[in-house]
Amino acid sequence: MKKNFYNFIAYCLGNARVLKLFRRVQFFVQSRQIQSQTDTPEHSKQEAIGNISIWLPEEMEGEIIYTRPRQGVFGDHYSHRPSFSKQKEAGAIRICYFGESAALGYLYAPHFSPAEYLEQVLNKSFKTKKFEVIDLSQTNETLDSMAEKMHSSIELSPDMWVIFAGNNWSLLETPEFSPGFTSLINRQQIGRLILQNSYDELADQVVKKRLNKIGRTLEKINLLAKEFKIEPILVIPEVNLADWESRQPIPDFPDPVINQWYQVYENCLKFIETSEWDKLLESSFKMWEMDQGTCSTTYRLISIAHMNLGNLEKAKAAARAEIDSIMLPFMGFLNAPQITSYDQEVLRRAASFYGFKLIDVPNLIAEKYPGKLPDRELFLDYCHFTIDGIRLVIQEIEKQIYLLLNLNSDENSPGDVSPEISKEEEALAQFGAAIHTAHRLVGVSGKNKMIDYWCRKAYHTSPGISKTMLDFVEARASNIPAVLTAAQQRNFHSLYRLLHSHGWKYSGNLDIEIILAIQEVLKHDYPETEEWINQSLLRSHSVEDHSYDLIDTGKYLWNPLVQAYADLLKPYWAGTSAVFRAIWPRTDFVLISTANRDLDANLVAKVSSLRSSNDLRISVNSKEIGTPQINNSFHPINFCIPGEVLQSGVNKLTIDWPPLSRTNHNLSTKAERLLLGEEVELVPVFGEIFSLKIN
Template sequence: MHRPSNTERKYMKQLSRLAQKDEKGILKNIALMYLNQNYRDEEEAERTEESDKVGIWQRDAQGNTEGFTVDQSKLDEINFWAKNMSIAPKKGRNRVVLIGESAARGYFYDPIYNPALELNSILNNADAGQYEVVDLARTDLSYDMLINLIEESAVLEPDVLVVFAGNNWDIHKIWEKYNLEVSEVIREEGLNGLLRYSDAHLAANVEKMYKQLRAFTDKGIPVVIVIPEFNLNDWKDPEIAANWLMGGDCGRWNQLLKKTKAMMAAGEYENCIKLLESEEIKGYAGTELWYALAESYKHLGMVDQAEKIFIKIKDITMIYPKVSTPRAFSAVQKALKNEACKNDRIRYVDMHDVFSSEGGVIGREFFMDYCHLTSKGIKLLMQKVASSILSQDISTNIYNGLIVDKSTESHAHFLSAIHNAHWGQEEDIIKYHLETALREWPEIKETMKAFIDFQCRNLPVWMSKRAEGYIGIISEQEQRYLTENKGLLLDRKLINIIGDVLNDANLLKHIMEVRNSAYGIERGEVNLLDSDYYVNSLSQKEAQYNWPSIPAKLKRYGFLAAYNKNTGFAFTTGNPLGIHLYLVCQVNNGNKNPKKIKIFINEHEISSSEIVCGWNKLKVYISEKFVKEGMNDIRIEWPSLDADMRIQENKVIEEIEKGIIPELVPVYGEIHKFILTGE
């Protein structure tokens, strides 16, 4: 007699629950249960035979050599890879193959400088030209692509394989694949159970990768694993207040957050620590309270304690895939180290150990953003990798590899400033990268001025002679980055910081004139739901409303959703004038009672209106005395949440059961229309 396994019993339990609901998607879910149950067996059965390709390169079709050339059908992918049209046949030198993600690609510096070039230089300076490094790092390399690339790399006959990966292991794909298991975990254990479950799957991914690597080590080919690290000190994730998921005690968390913010503002860091420690926030799955605790430790010089909390914040964002950036979660880092210790032909270089030896919480000295490295970070890391390959200690002399020229360093930091601004980082770090760019190469200021003019205009690149001129003077990395993101946000914060750093009064005046000509309310009706008027960063969840680069499965359709108690917009005008505002919105109103919604302009309250359940139309007149020349800010303050938290939790679970990536962050309100017209 067959006894059902725990997994089978779990599926049967969920199937029974779905059947009772008579869900339309039940047949789909039955199929998913079957597929999930058999997925691992099918994966193990799939094995690709030895290939004539690796990445975008294929064996020379002429048959004259054993080298590889770029497959012409994959030319559109070349910007993700090293700019090498061919990989030469292996000759007398030892071949090191480097596989990795964008951090290994040298994002911000590539193609002029990158880890592969640095490693090649260090190895050959140490061992008289006996090495060649083949660069297989790829930007946006997913986990599945990594596994395939490791297998394909065997055709290059490496003498050493270096794998620098772990940042791009997208956890929400696990949720989609095992959605019924995930929903059951949340139902029984909550979000902290989801963290545990996700950690276990990430560790399993590491085991699978090491199984793939045994094909090399069994042949005597050594492998070096680079364990990635995260910018703990200087990268700020969005403040996520998941209070509604914390046992339904929304009011308690809101009051605690209010107290801690007041203490932080008053510099009462010791009291803040005492309060948060006494409140036992261990189960808190948001980021706001943890940030308050980490910053309090940091202000008091308690570096080790601060670092532990920053690591916790890094890992918590695993369950918010719509707003978090690439990173190596602790579960991945730990598993990479543990699995390496089981094979004497695999060595590892732990980035955390390399950088933390310099003292302090790891931050801007080594990272340009969340995971991409500065030139110093690349050099220190590649020295350790070279030491592992050569089994000897390489001098930590910063000049024993390549020297990065001042212009390259400057452009890299300028692009980093743009990238940090686009991901909602604070003024301090944006200003740091701009000032570093100017210090390294003062001529960069002309590029900064051209960038401002480029971003303040609303014409596409191909219609603007100014834009074409600007594209011609910037680095290849900047071209790819900016042309891809052109037209998605106005860059108000970044442009203002550039103006301050350059300290040019004429430039600031020019900024205002260009903005008004392109976006001024005098031009006619302004739709504040256009991204230029409200999007401040790529990580801003509200941007899902009309953000073309976000996958459809992650979007909300139809309305702009407000994920914070306050939602900000902006408009510009050449002269103060009266304005008519028209807003169509609804709030998350659980008890159906009328709620108050407030509207502010430049922090002056201009409207406080009661709105009822369902869609509401508001018409507000703004006197010219509240409007100023240049940029003006509008803020909507939504009512506090009072919806039934159990209903919200069930909704999340049901969405996951249907294979939908859920909204784990609460929605305070939705906007259908938001129009301004000047008098």
Template structure:
């Protein structure tokens, strides 16, 4: 066994190169992505001392060459909970191998953290089934990490014997390609893309988006990671992430956006095929929808994520898993390029390939999660491996870290990897406490609700939590109660109990304004347990107050797209809202709407048609729709007219916005809902029971 540490000279050379990269290429890469990324906040702020040694939120204690690093308590709670719950990172000990794990929220163990984390699982597997002696895994992964370069350079001060790099979900080239959703892009690059679209059409803009973003943003950043790996010649293991291909829905039949470059007869035919396909998908006959889905793909050139995803599902049902994977991955990568709402984190195929090329070095080994999961768990990943879009369940963490441990073991011992070692290391994985897994299932139900996922998926996680612990739904009840309070969230009962900052649930508590955005969750919860009284009181619309329909949007995700104007613009075929009632109450929904081409607007309450009226092109129309509420959660849906004509100047205006460096507006507009639209109880209450003659 040869596991000698790098010499002091080698470490000094690596440190010198790291400083060089910090001052040049790294800074250029950081400037390209400043303010970008899908996961938000920057890393922990530095203090005034420019010479202070830090690793993330940990500050060096002492000035020696091998200091301890101590958690900086002056940093705010919102930043602290993004990191491992570790007070002190001690200096290297003789006879101990140190492995640094750097990554995003998946590497953090999102929803299971701090009880279960990939770093702890990896260390336990190496300690109880490995052949490398004493190994300490240093967990410096951060939730919402959008640029790993700076953190990686800092982590070199920890004197690692090996590095595990688990990144890729927060590097989305599609968002940088157009400057969409506020992601910065150089003005010259935006102009170049606009000119290409003018010359070759919008389709060319979409197909070239990844290549342009790779060249200008993602490529330089990934290349810097490769340069660091060349300089720091300790063993590296790069974990390439996977996506929840089967059980994540970026859009559904009611929120399926139209291809931005289709118009005229092609657009009309595409919408007709989509309606026919969605009717079959809704009743579970995905296979019969295949001809309609194929026609949609033929018309739009494979740019509709909805058609690609459901055609992939149809192939999976038919047992054609390899073709299904290709379509499902294409749907994953396509969504978000011109979406009216920001996409969730995901591992783009181009980013994954670029990481592999940049880090293809003799001392770097790869753990390819798509291949690993397909070989050892299931051909197409679903909810058994993922809580949501990319965050791993205990099974996913177990398999991923066992493969990582096997790769580390082979690299440290300078031996080839043995496939059987993955199964042997899985066998020594620590058991996940039932309370931790039940808590994560409850949090998954909440998280999926906020991303507009189907009710069936929310129900699955609620039932999974109850199966693990009968009283697990107490946590969801506390969450709903906390959301209903008129006090700040930290003053609620839940924040003083299960959502205390140091708890598993507390680490994933993000304060929101009291609202009705949790109604899809409440609808499923109500079928299992009585809703908390505080939530019923807050969400109840029976008390005579006028409620703005804008407040009844069924999901945080779509509500965020409304903006600050006097109306919200709907880019999808329908608008869904929900409210709570004790039943036996009549309401009047006053709709103030506008459609670009005019046509028939349909209003449905709990699936039943309650109003149908016609609008004139580009003119505001007011209509009162009477409806009766049932006891519990009710759904109100506006179905907009199909688009039959497209503003010929819309595409040109979007390209002009790109040239000026503004966020472009690509999507077709189905209609506008004015914020004066409201729901009003009608007095007096009445009985919904019919009397017999």
């Protein structure tokens, strides 16, 4: 009983959702205390002052100071700035800075902040002016939340607003269009839209509703700016078009199309391996004809082909179409937040219409780096900038401020101020990029190269991070919560301290791809690393000593994202799903074994519908070990894993599902289920697994 209680406490300490709940309670209590103070006679004539984001007002020596609550041990979603005054310094120019995680400096925070860098650049470049930049950006920022912050920031009498947002909008602004998370009424509405005009009508509604919401928010910003004489500066985000890949299943079209599409996809992977780029382009266009331009996977394959054929503009256009094609109702795997070209264009038109100053980062990068797509030189992952990327954007903001203020004297000119960041902080961000990539990328051509790249980069930047890498392995390999491990205690006092933003605590998955990348990076300088990692995994996870279910908790999924995102993101209080739904024709698991004997396996699974051939293909380390029959009701399948196909340590167990049949696989059938209020996926489900036990 005590152990369960301590595990629960550890879970609370390491879980962002629980900490957020506690934080809200803390805000409520503190706000009540502030309210009780203002109700006293000496404050009865004063107007109550509200908080600005998480910063709470306090009166100190006759002055109102906004103070942030203390951060949790693993950080939070906000700027680390401890406080700021309501009253700005006489003659100073105050800039309030808003945006999402890219604006916040995700993965560099709290050691380095783009907003603080902007303040430093402005004050060093402009000798006759004093600048203050107040960072109100936030990870997972939404339009409504940002608009509320901007309204409350008027208390601070800002001269300018910098607004650096857009990446989150396609994921967070229309949750009512996600069949797995929305209400009964919204599910029924989705079903009606599909029945009216299948895919197109629903996709149009998603985009229109989001663009209308963006437009309304920009109108509010314009009205506030005009009323309070604030100069807005819009910053249009850019994303990693070269390296970041977004694999998604094809929507639930008729089954012959789906089966053919996946066959051509497998051919495309072979063409990538053999560098046959013309054949890749031809085959990917066949996929495009079958999926009617609705699937991001196809556009990524087209982009890869064009990149390697030297057609960079076509590659860029395909990469943008990849992002634009991902529609929330048809999203199978959890996608990474990236701004769409529609949203970029809305920001351009709004800036022109309202007269806002505009920093068009996509055009800026195209001018500065001609002949290449935005890539890992400027981005740590899908949208978060490297130091070079941050420097580029901040210096452009500086130039716009220079023009706004008409500072034309020799004493005031934009300068090139280098960001102040240590090698340890840079290496930590790079290792965080490797972890974040493992947690957010479902690649078309494989993500190991990105994970390996950032692990190597981190190690070369600061070799001391090798200890943190091994602590990461130890914490992941442990069977107790990470916050209770010795590795966590060491890391807490390390120069390379991992936070929530770096993915230190993540959904209980083993993170095998990062572990293997660390092993590969360190084994040259530390040959004993490979054996140490092997033994760490075997000690806690060898199937010979710890019989377990590979489905339980999602720990042993090779890639934790290759599952229905509605299952992946279920609230912690709702428990895990009863079954694993395979929305891709191949499912990979991690199997840790000593390889000293044959293993018995018991699979309880079913396919979604029957066809003439219903053979599963089961393989270990790419060696086929069986093709058992499966049907459309849950039943046990017993098979043996021969010892000779196993290797000591990490093994990959793969299930290839049989092709789909016509029954129950089209959008209209699923639309009818939505009308009944059922939770359904609008992508094909190849099969479901109740358990996969290895003894």
